[in-house]
Amino acid sequence: MLKFWLIDLSIHVGSYMNLNKIALLSSLVVSGLSVSSIIAPAKALTIPFINDFSSENEGLGKLNYNGFENFKVIDGTVDLIGSAGFYDLYPDYGGLYVDLDGSTKQAGTLMTKTAFNLSIGTYILSFDLGGSQREGDPNIVDVALGDLFSKEYTRYSKDALTLFTETIDVTASTTAYLSFHNLGGDNVGAVLGGISLTPVEIPNIGYSAIPLRIDVPEPLNIFGATAGLAFLGTASVAIKKRKLNN
Numbered sequence: 001m002l003k004f005w006l007i008d009l010s011i012h013v014g015s016y017m018n019l020n021k022i023a024l025l026s027s028l029v030v031s032g033l034s035v036s037s038i039i040a041p042a043k044a045l046t047i048p049f050i051n052d053f054s055s056e057n058e059g060l061g062k063l064n065y066n067g068f069e070n071f072k073v074i075d076g077t078v079d080l081i082g083s084a085g086f087y088d089l090y091p092d093y094g095g096l097y098v099d100l101d102g103s104t105k106q107a108g109t110l111m112t113k114t115a116f117n118l119s120i121g122t123y124i125l126s127f128d129l130g131g132s133q134r135e136g137d138p139n140i141v142d143v144a145l146g147d148l149f150s151k152e153y154t155r156y157s158k159d160a161l162t163l164f165t166e167t168i169d170v171t172a173s174t175t176a177y178l179s180f181h182n183l184g185g186d187n188v189g190a191v192l193g194g195i196s197l198t199p200v201e202i203p204n205i206g207y208s209a210i211p212l213r214i215d216v217p218e219p220l221n222i223f224g225a226t227a228g229l230a231f232l233g234t235a236s237v238a239i240k241k242r243k244l245n246n
Contacts, residue, residue, distance in 0.1 A: 049116065049178075049197040053080065054095030061086035061096060063103045068110075075109040076185065077102025089133040089191060090161050097161070099132070100141060100182030101189025107182040110192070115146070115175040122200045123168045125178075128193030129153055130161030136188035145197075146176025155190040 051070050057080055065080035066073045079099040081087035090097065101107040125145060132139060136157055144150040149168045178197065182189045 048199065049195075051195040052095065053082075053097055053193070056080055056096055059083060059096065065098075065102075068113075070112060071110045072113050073108045074111050074179075075181070076106035077104045078108035078110055078182075078189070079103060081191075090130065090193075093161060093193065095193075097128070098192045099189045100180060100192055101132075101139065101185060101187055103187050105187060106185045107189055109179055109181040111179040112177050115177050116197065117173075117175055118148075118170045119173050119199070120170055123170060124198045124200055125149065125166045125168055125196075126163060126198075127180075127195040128161050128163055129155060130191040130193070131155045131157045131159030132188045132190060133157065134188050136186055137184065139188075139190035140183045141190045141192075142179075142181040142183065144179050144181075146174065148174070148176055153190075157188075161191060161193055 049070075053068075056068060057065060061079070061081045061083040063079045064077040066077075079087070079102045080096055081099050082090065082093065082096040087099070098110065100110065125143075127143070129141060132155075134157060138154050138156045141153045141155065142150065143153060145168060148170060149166065151166065153164065178195075180192055
């Protein structure tokens, strides 16, 4: 299932991400001086959205399922699969997932039931998407977040269930639905796993998906440095006095 930790925003575990474990950089100490005022901890702009299909339908798979907690099927059909003995295409995944081309020869569109209220900032959209693991044509899945983001992903039948991560910038407060639309209709669709939409805010320095690294020198001995400066100051005064007396 989709699992992640937020340090560089995602540390992959195998092909998936590990949800609900988020670590954020709160402050650094460089040369004995706190720079927490320079690099502030990331804070959520809205409540993060995390969706795991494993709890759907009491953990049981079902063909042409449309009773999702957070999503609705607005076109075609999808299948909830993956429980033991019920089209478990990814046994190592450890949970339920969605075949985006159900059992009616009409691929489905999975869309959130309500729109997200998105404030200005940067968001990370992550999801697991894999091949059908059956015979059939490649599947193309259109993933969209309102008018903010739209991208097509091609998954061949033997493609593994893979984590995809996209960075989305919101420049003005807006609302948007998240949707996954499988093109085609042969009852053999791409497979969708866990999903998350997480806001990220790092004031003043912008956001980078590259892990933050700062080479920190040996801590400065404040008392030693102060004593050294005091000694130099005393020596300087003594030298000046000696010159005046001469």
